[in-house]
Amino acid sequence: MPQSTNAQPMTLEQSPAAMVPLCGRDTTDGYDVVIVGAGFSGLRAACELQQRGLRVQVVEARERVGGRSCAAMLNGRVVDVGGQWLGVDHQRLRALADQAGATIRAQYTTGDKLIADAGVVRRYRGLIPPVSPLGLLEFSAALARLRRLQSLVPADSPWQAHDAATLDAVTVQQWQARWIRTAGGRRLFDAALRAVLCTEASKLSMLGFLHYLSSNRSFEYLVSADDGAQAHVIEGGMHALSRHLASQLHHGVSYETPVLAIEQHANQATLRLAGGRLLSERRVIVAMSPLLASRIDMPGISVERHALGQRMPMGSVIKCLVAYRSPFWRASGLSGEFVGSDSLLSPVFDASPADASHGVLVGFIDGARALRWSADAAARRRAVIESLVHSHGPQAADPIDYVDQDWTAERYSLGCYVGVPTPGTLSSLGTALRAPSGLIHWAGTETAEAWCGYIEGALQAGERVAREVAAAMA
Structure with a gap:
């Protein structure tokens, strides 16, 4: 049986054409806009600005695109260990999937669901x-x-x-x-x-x-997994769509390029990168969560915008995928869906491939439990299997592969799915979410005007900030 593994970010997108080294660049670089962060929001903003005739550079601290979406391998198949679902009326994301030639299929929901409450597992139907x-x-x-x-x-x-x-x-x-x-x-x-x-x-x-x-x-x-936020999945993984966006950029994405500081001058912003390199552009878009953005030294931004990072911590979650020889729960008339008030892994969904050549259950350790189980990957794997045995029966004790992604330990995310407003935050600081700070503009799903927290919201925020920057530079 394969050993328990933590998901490692895939680097298939890092073809030489997609990577642009910044070594030796220490003067004005000839770009109009630099975008910090190559998640869906930053990539969509870059594509939109490029279509408007602006020269755009994207810098990314990770060695991959996708932000809080991420791919891994499970039983020889690419799976999503980050953002996964396409919800009903997520029109931008659906259009992007169509443009990328991706196949969209419904989340498997046929059969009864399971709930564990006060230690008792029962079947049910309905929402x-x-x-x-x-x-x-x-x-x-x-x-x-x-x-x-x-x-x-x-x-x-x-x-x-x-x-x-x-x-x-x-x-x-x-x-x-x-x-x-x-x-x-x-x-x-x-x-x-x-x-x-x-x-x-x-x-x-x-x-x-x-x-x-x-x-x-x-x-x-x-x-809801029937007509709600978990309605559809992307064959080949959601992360492939971020690679599709990146492939459209004339100047690619500069990977492993953490930004340490952003200084503003009269008509130019200078970014200090890891290693002491400098990058100077006319405008900057920071496409990151408020928490991560607050880690960058940005003299001159509003006190309110900086405070958002201290008052909007990320949620805590570990996403776990377990592969089996077959989707055995289906033979018992179960959809695979499970929720448990006291269970380690909850919720759980069927993430098996379309041909059911093997079975996959995907589940989440969330909230305070994610923090408690972050340190010991081997113990966590054992506990996840035990949780699935309790919810789905003894056949769950014999997986053929396992992978998980601890988002609380991911240094360039610090959690998932979204920044969580603590008491007193939005009423006093919310206006700073989108308001530009001089030459610095803000994107990311937290700044979305609709579908906040989802990839759909990240795309919407990217489009909004692109319009904003284009208008400011007109």
Whole structure:
């Protein structure tokens, strides 16, 4: 049986044509815009600006493109150990997949789902797992209340919501304590919240939570694999689409190029790179999470923008994929989908290839549990298999391959899926998310005006910042 491995970023995209070394460049470089970060947002911005006739350079600290999407190998097949799903109405991402010639297929959902609550595993159908009758009633009522509240929070400017400061002063845990009283209802709500934002209810501002719901339709949409955020997958992996974007750039991507500082002058910004190299351009786009952006020394940016990095930590998650000789759960009439309030691995989905030549379960260790299991990869692998045996039965004890990606330990992500607004953040600092700081402009999915937290939002933010920069340079 293969040994447990941590996912290593794939470097298939690093053909000589795609890599542009920066060694020896220490003067004005002849580009109009430099983009820091080669995730989907930075790459989309680069393509948009290039189409407008501007010369663009993309620099990336990692040895790959894709940001919080990443590829690995599992049983001889490329799999996503980062962003994976194409949601309903993710129109930009669907169009990108079409342009890249990728095949889109539905997430496998045929059969019953599984839930483990208070140690008992049960089958169910429908969107909301069954807990106690009263707990189910409370949870349903809470969802209805959330829909009403999120309708009052603008997706593009949550700080303008009525009573924004009041909502921002309350944690989701405090709200939950008022409206969900049963233990079963609370366990179900906490499991769903961790699955969506990879954090604990005590860490998240209520305004931040409502903004996320408003930006992504509803709580129900976010947890749905039938007609929601997990509706479709990309054959060959989501990460291939970031490579497709990078292949369109005339000047490629400069890999392994961390930016240490950005200084602004009258009409020029100078970037200090690792190794002491300098890069000078007319405008800069920082396409990173607020947390990562705050690690760059940027004299002159607003105090509010810098503070966002301290007040929006990343969610914590480890993504795990386990391969089997066959998708054995299907023979029992199961979809593979599982949620467990006390389970190490939750949620879980079927990630088997289209031809079902072997089976794959993909699951997540999220929130505080991800931090606890980050240190010991071998122990984590054993615990993941044990969790799947408990949820999916004894056949889960015999995998043929395993891979995981600990996003909390990834130095150029520091977590996933998205920056989490702590209490008091959006109402006091939210306007700084997108507001330019002199010659520096901001992208990344956290700055999206819709679909925040998703690749769709990253693409939207890239298009928005490209328009903004083009207008500023006109």
